[in-house]
Amino acid sequence: MNLFIEYSLVGLAAGGMYALMALGFVLVFKGTGVFNFAQGELMMLGAYVFLTVNQLAGLHWSIALAATAVFALAAGAFVERAILRALAGQPLLSVVMATVGLGLVLKGAVGLIWGQEQRTLPGLLPRAPVFIGEFLIPGNAFWSFVISMAVVGACLAWFRFTRSGVAMRAAASSQVNAYAVGINVPRISALTWGLAAAVGGFAGVLLAAINNLTPHLGDLALSVLAVLIVGGLDSLAGVIVGGLVIGWLQSMTGAYLGGQYREVMPFVVVLAVLLVRPHGLFGRKEIERI
Template sequence: MDWLFLTEVSLAGIGAGGLYALTGLAFVLIYKATRVVNLAIGEILMVGAYVFFGFSAGLALPFWLAAPGTLLVSGLLGAGIERTLIRPMLGENPISIFMLTIGLGSILVGLVELVWGANPLRLPEFMPTQPLFLGEAYVSPKVATAFAVASLVVTAFLILFRFWRGGVALRATASDQAAAYSMGIDVPKVFSLSWVIACMTAGAAGMLVGAIGGISPTMGVFGLSVLVVVIVGGLDSVLGALIAGLAIGLLEALAGAFLGGEYKTLTTFSLLVLVLMVRPHGLFGTHEIERL
């Protein structure tokens, strides 16, 4: 067994896992606040990456303008989606809303293809490129940067969620919408807010993912791995998304390195099936009691 290789693969996996965790967090945020399973999260991430491309390559803006601009556009996208598509579906059966987000994903892919074409593109470099070593193990500087950024955002997120007034309102809404409403919390605003924050997070993740692997309209399949992450972790668990994000990243990297690339999705989806068999609501998800 080549320990150095194993370490390098694991580090790369955990690095990628950071991005899964970040996107998973965006997913869980929407689910917790609005009970919407947003299958378009991968496509929103993709749109974020393309918007950044448009700002930095198309308009040749410097990074410090292009990045906030991307976040702004992603946030607006989130607000727009919530207001025009999700709000009219309030109270509908969750399966319908789930299908609606699939349709939304398809629309976003088509729009991006219409504007930027179907071919893969490269983002302008904005991350450090000198090689990085942890002990002897080589870590891709981009992955390391992405992981660092992801950790930062996640931490900021958790702090906000815990202490900021809006965060508290969000948690209250998550635990009981009707009660939160009657306590004077503006629930529709919380819904909007959760979509805005989640889409900004996904947009940020899109910039990072695009910087590492390039961008294409099909990069939304990243969302499929995120889906595995949130199901394994439990749809309504922030902690679950973080842990499962890292674990799935690691597992994918190991499967890719030791079994072959085609085994990546097989391994993670097999894990998904296994987890669902043992814990139908994910590792950290809450189980709702059924009543007659």
């Protein structure tokens, strides 16, 4: 029983990280209807900006984090303006392919600027294990979980309670109707992309602090595909539940069935969810009154 609880806690902690990684995808998809394949590379880029400000320029981590957020906001807004708006009115597939291309360009550019070697962000998260009752959780897992949940929760509250958050959902629901109620739709789209890039930047910094940082860090992002499908591509609450469920299941599978099944289990769950609820557990189905 103790083993079960301990593995559960570790799994849930990892799930919090999945939720944060998935959040960036959900923001863009919810806000603009595009699946952004470059989200992982935006994550990686954020981590490199943090590395540069924190380690190379030697500034405090809080300043580095703020710089990362500002840079990511600007980068996301730039991507929206330079690439997405140029493709307005084109088939969705072209837009999605453009994000794939953007990801490749970012990966190459970062490799050119910062090099291919592994970097580390030591000492960012406290390593001292945290005890919950008698159960032990590794420090970095615990703190990355706390930070992830705080960011996801903040986004959730922002979407629900602020005028600009509601405007973003309105623009996602219908651009024409959003215009008609006075919403500056282009600005809101740029804001959505900027926010997704900033959230991705935070996720990238946390990931780099736990693992290592290379230009291939972004590849990890696609591993949250299972989270997105279980939770629903356009649901913030789904991101939390999906992340926790997948993290917990992976941990359980590793503990009881053996490590070789860890990576397979999420996709078994995905299959089951898709059979029962094609929109994901929390995904939106169009409301149609007849």
